[in-house]
Amino acid sequence: MTAPPRWRVVGADGSGIVVVDLDEDLRETGRTRGDVVDLAIAASAAPATTRWVWSDTARWYPQLLAHGVTAARGHDLRLCHAILRDSAWTPEASDLRGAVVWDAATAEPSDGAPALFDLDDGEAGAVGVPNGVDAAVDEFRRQRAALAGSTDPARLELLLAAESAGALIAAELHAAGVPWSREVHEGILEETLGGRPAAGELAPRVRELGAVVRAALGDPAASLDSQPKLLRSLHRVGVLAESTSRWELARFDHPAIGPLLQYKKLTRLANANGWTWLDEWARGGRFRPVYVPGGVVTGRWASSGGGALQLPRQLRPAVRADPGWTLIVADVAQLEPRVLAAMSGDRALAEAARGRDLYDGLVERGIVDSRQEAKIAMLGAMYGATTGDSGRLVPALRRAYPRAMGLVDEAARLGAEGGVVTTWLGRTSPGVSDGWRDAQGRAGAPDATEADRARARRSAGDRGRFTRNFVVQGTAAEWALAWLGSLRTELAQLPAVDAASGGEATASGPVFSRRAHLCFFLHDEIIVHAPLGQADLVAEAVRRSAARATQILFGAFPLDFPLDLRIAPDATKD
DNA sequence: AATACAAGCGCG
DNA sequence: AAAGCGCGCTTGTATT
Missing domain, CATH: 1.20.1060 (Taq DNA Polymerase; Chain T, domain 4)
Structure with a gap:
């Protein structure tokens, strides 16, 4: 157990915001009454190591951004609560699990009950988590204790930091918007x-x-x-x-x-x-989707409004840099299979993938006959395909890469039995419902019908495929968050362009109109909107961040995560 | 008239 | 071609 940290509170009462610097031994210096503007002024002078601890990034950060203030680091109590509450690595965190008010956002009432909270601006994500500073301090204390008592504090802390950075980035992506023609x-x-x-x-x-x-x-x-x-x-x-x-x-x-x-x-x-x-979503030359960090149980982001995650490829040419600016478009080649190779420690699969297209690597080694087959087989292995071409090809993979396939097979077995599985950094799948367990129990009863048994088999299989995929999809989401977070830090260090040097301000708002910034994220792909003169610097930063993400998660494991990267005024995908 | 659900299709 | 995972959104239909 580490000693409980001390922190400096510069937040406003009622704001739910605490500013913490964990790197220094700061004493509480008191609170100021005031609004977010006061807070922004106070915080803009804070050191770069300052970590903002607040109830809900989506509730507070947009207002700071609107006032031209960015947060270097964050701790989103709502998102981190959900992770720590569910993680199989925090078995003793019962006081945290008892703090049910912090679950409000993830357990939205579906029965039409009126909202219990007072929303002044209808901001998405502003759901029933407490907004007072005292409540935030208490919850933060619980979370630090749960972390300290976990079986792998280092990885979990990495996850909390990545999740919180993601929350910052999600708000920033919305504020900046995708330049849209x-x-x-x-x-x-x-x-x-x-x-x-x-x-x-x-x-x-x-x-x-x-x-x-x-x-x-x-x-x-x-x-x-x-x-x-x-x-x-x-x-x-x-x-x-x-x-x-x-x-x-x-x-x-x-x-x-x-x-x-x-x-x-x-x-x-x-x-x-x-x-x-x-007309509705591309006003003012910007598409501003609402991202929902942690919106998927696996840790992927969801989106709400505008369909950010479903933009048809056909429309990608409409993503167009402003005059004097350009886009750096990058996606990771075969992110999930690579993640699987790394987390399972499968050196044979890593060897097949290193420095090249993973699917080509499988073909070259004679595992399958074509790149298309390699792709189908690999997806089938990670999704739990049993029939069709995909199911037919999976056994070849299982023979060639028993270690990688063993990891997903084991995840599926655990899930089918009603257990939970955990990602590389500690995000744990939801437990089974009572209904699910009842159905399994009924199938085992002496008077069970064939229909009972079939239903149980089916739901066990469904759940096995879910947990099989959970570990890979969830760890891939962690890699992506680490990539994003690392890149965000790098971009913040690039100089802003000023009008005098010929750089043009854009429609990206007070914070981003003169700086290279992330403007789009979709699972394994990012788009950076950057001044023309910084394109190469940004491209290097994007690649460096990917390498850094790999190193953060998997250390020295010998596998790279190569990017397809383009610098172009539009985001057309070939 | 309002709401819930399924089908279908877009994305990874 | 679809299969195997995860989503959001629109439409039409069924339900209340």
Whole structure:
């Protein structure tokens, strides 16, 4: 047990914010009454090692950013509470688990109960966690104690820091926004859909295709947007599909199918990312999605609003740097298989992947016959495929890389038995529900029916595939957070451009309009918006950060995480 | 009229 | 082609 840290409180009462410097032995110096602006002024003079401890980054940080203040380091009590509460590495943290008010945000009422908290600005993430300084101090103390009492404080502390840095970055990404070209987007829409329709009307290409499909179906009134009706229309012309999904329809040979698939593609674009989306989400030359750090149980981020995680590749050309600026677009090649190799210590798999495309490495070693097969096999191994091509190819991987495959197989076994699994840094999967356990129990009873047993087998299998994937997806998310956090620190050290030197301010807000900054993140990919003159420096920083993330998580394990990196004014993916 | 759910498809 | 994991969003339909 380490001694409880002492801290300096410069936060405002009611703000839920405490500023802590764990690197120095600071005594509490008192609190100031005041608003966030006072706090921002006070904190802007704080040393770079200052760690902001607050109830909920999403609740407080946007206001600081709006006042031009960034936080170098953070500790998000809400997110860290969830990690420590669930981690299998903190078995003794019962007082922390008892502090249920800190669970409020993750257990949002679904029964329509009115919110119990007073929201003045409707900020996302501002849910029922306590906002007082005393509550924050108490919770922080509990978290430090839980950490100190854990079976691996070093890794868990790394995770808490990474999660909290992610929370800072999520707020910053929203504040900065993705530079978005309305012109390019509209050009794509017009070329594909044929011009903006009046409200309530269909775009020309959609209307034309609809007519073609109806003609081919021999039914001028056929409904193409209602699945049951469409299915009946298809049956009438002999297309005996069981669903209207693209995959199934594509197997039938009928003149209606081609235009119908095209119709579905176009309506999807028009509905999800058409002119309405553009008006709502790309105002002022910026797409500002709401990121939700820790929104997925595995530790991945979720998003809410704008569909940040689903931007169709088709629209990526609309991501366009401002004049005088450029984009550094980087993604990690085969992040999850590499993570699996590293966390399992599988040197054979690492050897196959080092310095090259991992899938090519498998082909070269004769494990599978083609890159495509390698990819299918590897994904199948991590997702728990049992049938089809994927299931067929997995055994070859299991023979070649027993150590890596053993790790995911063991995770699946534990999950199927109702156990929990844990990522490399200590994030633990949720436990089973009572219903799940009951179903397993019923299947074992003497009077169990075949249906009972089938249901239990199925739910056990489902859960096994979930925990199998959890360890890999979750550790990959940790690597990505370490990459992001490290990169963020590096970018903060680049000089700001000033107007005198020819650099142009952008629409990215008071903090980011003159600095290279992250503007997009999606699981294994980042985009940095940077002044033209800093592109190469940023690219180096991006690569260095990836290497640093690998070193932070996996030390000297001999495996690299190569990046596909482009410097370009737009984010088109090839 | 409001809400819940399933299907389908976009992303990794 | 879909399969095996994790998401968000829109639509139409069913339910209340």
